Amino acid sequence: MEENTPSSSGPTAPVIRAVKLRHPWRNLIAVVLIVYAVAFIYDAIAHKPAFRWDVYVKYLFDQRLSAAALVTIELTVYSMILAIILALILAVMRLSSNRVLTSIAWLYVWIFRGTPVYVQLVLWGLLAVIYPTIGVGLPFLPPITEFQTNGALTYFELAVIGLGLNEAAYLAEIVRAGIISVDRGQEEAATALGMSWSQTILRIIIPQSMRVIIPPTGNEFIGMLKTTSLVSAVPFAGELYGVGRDISSAIFAPVPLLLAVSTWYLAVTSVFMIGQYFLERRFARGVGEARGTKISKSDLARAQLSASETGAATQRFNNDQKDS
């Protein structure tokens, strides 16, 4: 035992300075990739007139495009809000013990996830054809009030409904996975404290499931941003892709406008990604920190202290007893 203890006798060994391992193939591949990338960019700028970079630069900050970007963001945000609300309801229905509710939620996901969003958007555009009037009332009885479908909803609103209802099917599965990921003991602890079902869901389960829900929802947000380019099916044409296409068909320059539109999509996506980063950090409270950060020296010192603190705690507790 004695000879194994790291004793301080004798000088410390010198720090190792070894020759670093070389990676010749890795370096070669990197160089080749860089050369090809540079050649591609040079070729695109110098030898491909169809790109028409002058038009790209001119229209990138065109007011029509920036206004259309705002419409795209509105479409995305509104339809995601609608989708999140629906998804929460669907997920809770899926997890309920009522078989009818479970089946309805399952059927919803089956239909809206199983058919193309483009087709759904076309159908929403035809809503007024299918249902000229919509009545409010009890089933099998004459409606209490009735209103004309045609004109009641704008194409923008129909697009939001179409996108939101489709997205809800995907989000419902994400929310369900998030709720399931929370340890059952959490629900039990809350129940044992006398908390109600809604308090348990809202205060204990949902905040913890957010850690699982947010990363894929961020993905869905970004996916939705791009899916809005399909709303021409409704037909609605005020968003980025629609406006870009209108301009390009007027000036016969499809490529530069597609690139300008893509640049806008990239910019908005990047902003969403920043937002996602902060949301994830917020909901990683108590968990992410412990996993993300390495154990620091002060943590180790604290861990060692806590062993001795055990005795101190007991001592303090016993004193407490004597006092009372």
Place this chain on the structure above:
Amino acid sequence: MNDPTVPMVEADRVSKSFGSNLVLKDITLKVNAGEVLCIVGPSGSGKSTFLRCINHLETVNAGRLRVDGTLVGYKEKGDKLYELKPKEAARQRRDIGMVFQRFNLFPHMTALENVIEAPIRVNKKSKAAATGRATELLARVGLADKAGSYPAHLSGGQQQRVAIARALAMDPKLMLFDEPTSALDPELVGEVLDVMKGLAKDGMTMIVVTHEMGFAREVADELVFMDGGVVVESGDPRTVLANPQHERTKAFLSKVL
């Protein structure tokens, strides 16, 4: 507050089954206010299930289980039993503190937030009042300096002590402990048991499912040995542990002592 003639917990031929699997069979026992009951037995013997029945986390299938004279999980009207509404069940649970094997602290809340959550949400205490009481309780379990720490930054023993403070914050008349030290590293068991001993000394009524025979011998007023869903043997812990009567008790104790 408590009528001393009414036992705090009274089980009268309580049975519980999951499907066709009978896990509790005719459990009859009594715990008076201020007493500590320790339940020991091999895993799968139904001890935890019995504990969870007292808190109505599980519903009993037969017999009557009463806490402080009130039937658990049902309302009795005439000769009929009615299932409790969620609200009524929650009200019953409020007065019963429970401490779990895996602590089950809320990981997204600090130690202090864990302790004040139920007093604020369930008992509608003001945040200031709840925080004051929680600070007292955290000091009592020796964790005054950890109020702002998240559970992930606390050791197992510290987490379990926070969990005890969280249960005490509801001012329970009965505390249930479900193997509170089984998930702890051996060197951390003592700090949790010390807190529990202090509670017992203060006159808290406690039912403790445990494998800590030393604790049972020192603190318990009564020891129950369960196996296969039945109470095999019960009595004064010092007597039962030193001189078990039943073969199954002898076999079990010879392995754990």
